[in-house]
Amino acid sequence: MPQPQKVAVIGVGETPFRSHNPEKTYVELAQDATRLALDDAGMSPDDVDTVVYSMAPTEFMGVNDADKWAVDSIWATGKPFMRVHTGGATGGSAFHAAYANIASGQFRTCLVVGADRIAETPDAQHVLNLIWDRFYEQDFALNTVTMTALMAQRYMHLRGMTEEQAARVVVRSRRNAMNNPFAHLKGEITVGDVMSSRMISTPFKLFDICPRSSGAAAVVLASQDVAAERCSHPAFVQGIGAIANTVFMGDRVGSTADCEIGVFGELTIAARECFAQAGVSNPMRDIQVAELYDPFSFMQFPMMEALGFCQPGEATRLSDEGAFDMNGALPINPSGGTLCTNPIGVTGLVRMADAALQVMGKAGAMQVPNVRRAVATAVGGSAQFFAVTVLGTEPV
């Protein structure tokens, strides 16, 4: 029977992300990322034992189970294949599933790949209204923007964050993204630009919100022995953690809630498990870079506190002081993060890919010096699904 084994990332591929990719079909986008990741790993399609596909709601594509449409294009025909879907957390969950494919000893190499074309739908937020209950919630104009705006208000109430502090995150992210050749939104903007952008849903102005991105990403994972053969600086999977909470946001508010919605208490539970596996006892000391799933400007703050990088309520001050800048104590999202690029079903995988590049020392202009460990997150559903992963230069 197969025996457990250690797992590492040995190849990464990302396409450029933009609003539209009219010159490519959906399956061609997935193929481009696959080809890039395989080239990066020095592998051919025949070297791939198994495939995990990262895809969130298929309504964005208009083709049910579009992953199966992509099978031939990503050279998966005849191979073991599964699609993972946990909403926005999909990419993180797909990575975890790929990890299980290899860590269990069942396979030696796994391609995890996904593509999305969010802007092909007339209105992505209309599609995302369909995640809510047809009778009670859809007419309430609930979608991922309005839902998360409520959470931001809750965080502001609990921790005293200001809209300007959130705006500084956008400024930092867009600046970081200038070093990322694949980022969708990038450039020098000011807090004033964010504050004066069009109000969408209090407290979110337009610039507080991620774009709708089209593109693809792929990651190749391998067992430790394969990694030793093929990759000089693999990124080992040191820890994984995930958690699901109830969809009902009202049940996550107040003293009777097991996890408070505004501060991502679920992530604390998942991170505790992940960090224990990785041997991380002091995140600020033990981890050198974070790739956080932050489609909205405020999200980095509760996430950093939930992950244990700082005490509750400290993240905004640390951000103001520059601790999360590229030359700060813990650079967050050197890639620009989800605020700059959000192909939803792939975004969590992009976080994994960008974190792996940091550990592998291949992040180019985004590179943070001397990275020994990186953490990546993904968030989905009504901010109810969380995935957290630690990658490192050494196996544990």
Add this chain to the structure above:
Amino acid sequence: MDVFILGFAVHPPADRIGDKRLEELVFDTSAEALRHARIERQEIDHITIAACDELDGRSISSMLLAAPAGGYLKDEVKVTDSGLIGLCLAAMRVGTERFNLGLVASWSKTSIAPFEDVMRMRCEPFFTRPIGLNASIADGLFAQALISKGIASEERANAIATRLRNNGAKNHNGIQRKPLTVQEVEQSPYVGVPLRTAHQAPLTDGAVSIVLCSGKWLKAHPSATPLARIAGLGWAVDSYALNLDRLTALNSFRASWNAAVKQAALRNAGAFDALEFDSQTAFHALAYEHALDLNGAQSVSPSGSAFAQNPYFCMGLVNVVEAVRQVADLAGPLQIKKARHAAAHGQHGFAQQGNAVVVLERV
């Protein structure tokens, strides 16, 4: 990888389960599986969900259903291929040794979903969707392809449909539809030549939950009694194209079978006491038997499989439960004496693009 089945539940099937919302159906089934395994929900350390948004009628349906499935504040992941793929992932998660005790939950309530419309929307928009392809038409093309290769005939399909319906009628865990005669089958209307309505396994509503544990967990809980050991896993996907070769070669079925049998250290189909195939039509049953060159020594779909109940998305997991019943001496009137190995099969995707096989072994 040392993974065991500790308990299971299959919701009583019906053509339409009209007295429960989907989340009630899912909750009741997972709760029953935990009771069957004598486990409290707090004890599990992960859950693997297998479900289909489009059939559930709700985008990211696990937002609503993860908690009633047992996933509240648990490590949860969802696959969208089929229930049996969910079991394959769950077994691997246990195999990592980072998890020890978990649930697999899957469901299918096609009575509230426009099934053929959902299947039609699986077609890409350029070529196959405009010609009106859906599941029945794809299965009709599959049947034509099998006949053109001499793998099946209408007469043999009529006979095997009759056999499967008779098996299903004897299965107290199924719908227990009235058996049909060969004449009734061959006189039923065509839905996609040469496929007739009586060749098809009627869709039903249902849900399945299974409790898995590691060998390490069993050693730490000597009072627990596993029902079966997962001895082998295999799954694969075929090309999206529906040409003659793709339809008749059954490559992903063969690859799944070969991988699972090899992992179980068994030689061939002759080593099995029972085989439960996810035969959505009689032609599928003929194809699977042809692909494995079955010689009649094995008991093929003794439960009637999809002809006993057919919660489409989780039918492979129903087959797992039937296989577990055989190797755990829980199959009642359908019991095969001293069954040691049983295989459960599931198919998914357009024209069975994907297949999976799990080998269950007596403990």
